[in-house]
Amino acid sequence: MRFIHTADWHLGRYFHGMHLTEEQRVLLMQEFLPLVRDEKVQAVVIAGDIYDRGIPPVEAVDLFDEILTRLTEEKVQVLFIAGNHDSARRLDFGRRLLRNAGVFVRGEPEAEMEPVVLQDEYGPIAFQLYPYVEPAEIRTLFGETESMDFDQATARLIEAGRVRIPDRMRAVAVAHAFLAGGSGSDSERPLAAGGAGNVSPSRFRDFQYTCMGHLHNPQQAGSANIRYSGSLMKYSFDEAEQHKGVNIVEIDGTGRAAQRFQELKPRHDVRRIRGMFEAIQRDETAYPPSDDFIEVDLLDKKPVLDAFNQLKLRYPNLMQILRPNIMVQQDHWQLQGQEAMQKSRQDLFEQYYQQMKGEGMSPEQQAVLSECIREIDREEAERS
Incomplete structure (x- = not known):
């Protein structure tokens, strides 16, 4: 089976005051959909953060609806999960109807994590969809009484899904999390402070391939078959040197997964x-x-x-x-606050001038400054 692994579309994103939905539309229509046709993939897997926020702008919803429609018209099956930017409950709307059209979504986790089973020439492949979860959700879902961190909560959910897949069936995981050792970017929303949101990549060791979302830089996490596709586009300037695109994954009859990265070129870099x-x-x-x-x-x-x-x-x-x-000079200036309390206004301004201009004031400028300060002092004395 050949499928596309993508993630972190962030439809409806704002970038320095600019609405990016039209840029996203052009990229999806002119780069992504032609690639789907050219590669003759059977499925498209989106590993979370479909939208940039829980209540996305209507233009973003319309765009995603259009993409889903185009993909189903091409007889391509679509699987996607909620990320930490998505509203899980809203993303789940219409999921039963969508399943009949070959679109499979899991916004909220379930105690009974039934996989999506697709067929290729070698037989069935199980896709287990693990949406983004908070530890408190997992405790409530499974009736756990002990506290959990992100790693433990994710492990509990993975276990609930893995037992639903027969031992000999080829299996693919789809998840949205920060895997330990991953490299982040400025445009990602932290899941927890101080690394508390990290999940061990070894949690996914029993899958032939794992489609990860959340980190915007395409990368391997742990073993070669656990991958982040990266975000659809560059969403911060610290991503300027990154390459954006999708992973094209092929799984053979033995379960061996091969993947290659295909770059997508935006209208504006x-x-x-x-x-x-x-x-x-x-x-x-x-x-x-x-x-x-x-x-x-x-x-x-x-x-x-x-x-x-x-x-x-x-x-x-x-x-x-x-x-x-x-900025460095300004930072240096701010560090002199205690010293500044002991200096005259004349000295302070001359020091500031030196910091900003890189040169001292001329005698003429010093004379003008002195006269201005004396005039200010006279006006303050008259008002007091």
């Missing part, structure tokens, strides 16, 4: 640019104009007047400017 303001403005070879989503790290040590609007002429989708050198 997410990129970081670093350099001095003048170089970015003048050097079109090193800094060519682009309509990608851009973050600029300005390396100038002095402030640049109206830098954002000037650079936006070259980069119309400029999202933000960072000034790491100036």
Whole structure:
């Protein structure tokens, strides 16, 4: 059987004030659906975080409805679970009707975790769908009295699902969790503080392949058959160097799983640019104009007047400017708070000027500053 493993679509996401649904639509229609047809896959598996929030915008719901419709028209079966961004109960709506169309969903965990069994030329393959769960949910579901962490709760749910699969049947797990040893990104919502949300990859050792969701960087977790496909698109600038796409998985009659990563190209990439303001403005070879989503790290040590609007002429989708050198100077300035209490206003301003401009004030500037401070002192004295 050949199927596509994908995850973390985050439909309806906002990115620096921009609604990304249209970008997601273009990617799904122009890249994802043609790949489904070209690869002749039997199923598409989405490992959670269909939407970016529990109550998604109607445009995001419409887009997912359209994708499901297109896939079922192609006779492709679809399996998906709830992630930590999804509303599990809302995602479960219509699940019994959808099953008749070859769409299988599990939003909330169940005590009796019946697998989805698909058929290929070699016989049945069981897909066990494990949605994102909180430890408290599992305690309630199974009547446990002892406290649980994420690892223990996930293990309890996996056990409940694995016993429903015959011993000799090929088995695939679909789950949404932070597996220990994984590499995260800024755009992921933490599941718990201090690593308390980590789950051991060994929990999935009895499956021929595990489709993981939650981490946005495509990666292996533990063994080679436990994989994160990564997110559909880049959702933060710290993901700028990552490649986004899907895993194409093939399982033979013996249960051996082979997978390959297929990159998907968005209409607009997410990129970081670093350099001095003048170089970015003048050097079109090193800094060519682009309509990608851009973050600029300005390396100038002095402030640049109206830098954002000037650079936006070259980069119309400029999202933000960072000034790491100036920020370092500001941090240094803030650390001198106790010392500042013992200095005159003249000394404080001259020190601030030095920090911001990288040079001291001229005698003429010092004289003007002194006169301004004396004038302020006179006005304050008159008001008191």
